Amino acid sequence: MSEHKPAVIVALDVSERNRALHLARILRPATDWIKVGLELFTALGPDIISNLKEMKYRIFLDLKLMDIPNTVARAVHNCMEMDVDMLTLHLLGGKRMAEAAIQARKEKHVPGNHKPLLVGVTLLTSLERTDLPWPENRELNLVVLDLATKARAWGLDGVVCSGLEAAQINLENEQDFCLVTPGIRHSESAGDQKRTSTPAQASTAGATHLVVGRPVTDSPDPVKAILDIKAELYHT
Numbered sequence: 001m002s003e004h005k006p007a008v009i010v011a012l013d014v015s016e017r018n019r020a021l022h023l024a025r026i027l028r029p030a031t032d033w034i035k036v037g038l039e040l041f042t043a044l045g046p047d048i049i050s051n052l053k054e055m056k057y058r059i060f061l062d063l064k065l066m067d068i069p070n071t072v073a074r075a076v077h078n079c080m081e082m083d084v085d086m087l088t089l090h091l092l093g094g095k096r097m098a099e100a101a102i103q104a105r106k107e108k109h110v111p112g113n114h115k116p117l118l119v120g121v122t123l124l125t126s127l128e129r130t131d132l133p134w135p136e137n138r139e140l141n142l143v144v145l146d147l148a149t150k151a152r153a154w155g156l157d158g159v160v161c162s163g164l165e166a167a168q169i170n171l172e173n174e175q176d177f178c179l180v181t182p183g184i185r186h187s188e189s190a191g192d193q194k195r196t197s198t199p200a201q202a203s204t205a206g207a208t209h210l211v212v213g214r215p216v217t218d219s220p221d222p223v224k225a226i227l228d229i230k231a232e233l234y235h236t
Helices: 017-027 038-044 046-054 069-081 095-107 140-154 163-172 199-205 222-235
Strands: 007-011 033-037 058-065 086-090 117-121 158-160 178-181 209-212
Touching: 007 222, 017 038, 017 046, 017 222, 033 038, 033 046, 038 046, 038 058, 046 058, 058 069, 069 086, 069 095, 086 095, 095 117, 095 140, 117 140, 117 178, 140 158, 140 163, 163 178, 163 199, 178 199, 199 209, 199 222, 209 222
Parallel strands: 007 033, 007 209, 033 058, 058 086, 086 117, 117 158, 158 178, 178 209
Antiparallel strands: none
């Protein structure tokens, strides 16, 4: 197993402020990363990010930005106003969109020059090849590898991919390329995810950040759940 140990990000995929803040408070000793995705952001808006920042969390804002380049550039500026640490773009938006986001980050002045990582979403881990809205003869891992290679060439900081694809992407890219891996599961309980991996599998494959949602937030003991994941990472 690799000596590299990825960061563990808890996805607060909830809609209620009280529940989100309760989970954030009890999890703070066990992790310093929280993912704010579409569900939480559309329910509570930028205020929830301010609340989480007050708890000294690092924020992964996962909105999968995809629009014309100018719109995405302005959205990146808005995200930077919220002092987020990482945010996502959808790679199907193309090269000019990705480059506009990178340029927007470069131009935007923020206190302390604290600028977020920009990572590209390849294919959602809930997808199988038959789910794709276009004819595709390649295996999904090859589609993801192609998108990840483009992301690196365009200048993005990393990609979101499953643990099943991380090892191949890691071989094709330099070590400072982030591999953010959702769909982390301890066992065969995958839910609506199709391309899952265990914490140890994703770490061995070279993932730099593991995103864990319901296995932690739906657990009767969320703190124990995340500590169990960290124990697997460090003692397997």
